[in-house]
Amino acid sequence: LAKTTQPISMDSYEGQEVNITCSHNNIATNDYITWYQQFPSQGPRFIIQGYKTKVTNEVASLFIPADRKSSTLSLPRVSLSDTAVYYCLVVNTGKLIFGQGTTLQVKP
Amino acid sequence: KAGVTQTPRYLIKTRGQQVTLSCSPISGHRSVSWYQQTPGQGLQFLFEYFSETQRNKGNFPGRFSGRQFSNSRSEMNVSTLELGDSALYLCASSLSGGLYEQYFGPGTRLTVT
Numbered sequence: 001l002a003k004t005t006q007p008i009s010m011d012s013y014e015g016q017e018v019n020i021t022c023s024h025n026n027i028a029t030n031d032y033i034t035w036y037q038q039f040p041s042q043g044p045r046f047i048i049q050g051y052k053t054k055v056t057n058e059v060a061s062l063f064i065p066a067d068r069k070s071s072t073l074s075l076p077r078v079s080l081s082d083t084a085v086y087y088c089l090v091v092n093t094g095k096l097i098f099g100q101g102t103t104l105q106v107k108p
Numbered sequence: 109k110a111g112v113t114q115t116p117r118y119l120i121k122t123r124g125q126q127v128t129l130s131c132s133p134i135s136g137h138r139s140v141s142w143y144q145q146t147p148g149q150g151l152q153f154l155f156e157y158f159s160e161t162q163r164n165k166g167n168f169p170g171r172f173s174g175r176q177f178s179n180s181r182s183e184m185n186v187s188t189l190e191l192g193d194s195a196l197y198l199c200a201s202s203l204s205g206g207l208y209e210q211y212f213g214p215g216t217r218l219t220v221t
Contacts, residue, residue, distance in 0.1 A: 043112075046209040049207065
């Protein structure tokens with residue numbers, strides 16, 4: 001299974017766009033890139049999933065370059081409630097392998 | 109539609125005892141996965157069940173076991189509890205596992221003394 005590497009922590013201010021980059025050099029052909037968000041004492045929540053190029057939903061965008069060795073989660077205009085841990089995962093089965101995640105702190 | 113429910117929410121056990129945790133998936137979901145979360149090791153995959161069969165398994169000792177019933181409800185059992193088993197145990201359900209979005213429950217906080 002491909003291992004992911006992402007920054008341990010990031011700080012931002014309300015209203016800013018936040019980009020979290022994840023490295024997955026050993027991604028396999030059948031793997032998808034998936035991001036989850038977790039608040040303290042809660043289970044993770046699915047944010048977005050993609051295979052290549054760009055995927056956008058109502059909460060985030062996911063950018064994946066052609067070589068698929070990295071991906072970037074983009075959160076537009078963050079608010080205080082976006083303070084959480086964000087996990088980048090490489091998935092092709094029901095077995096989710098979580099890394100240490102990125103703790104995003106949004107400041108007023 | 110009701111979310112994933114887990115019972116009990118909190119549990120205190122003594123070393124050497126065994127414990128059974130329960131998970132009810134979202135209606136219609138046939139895949140149930142279990143995860144252990146600790147401050148030191150983070151979120152770790154335990155196992156996944158689909159249609160009453162274990163389909164994926166993580167790297168945990170045999171003391172950790174699970175099962176799934178015909179209504180997709182799942183139970184996880186830990187025997188001979190150790191202090192290191194203190195953790196938040198999360199259950200997640202999805203339509204059929206794989207690449208489908210997993211919906212997590214609130215977790216069961218297990219404390220072993």
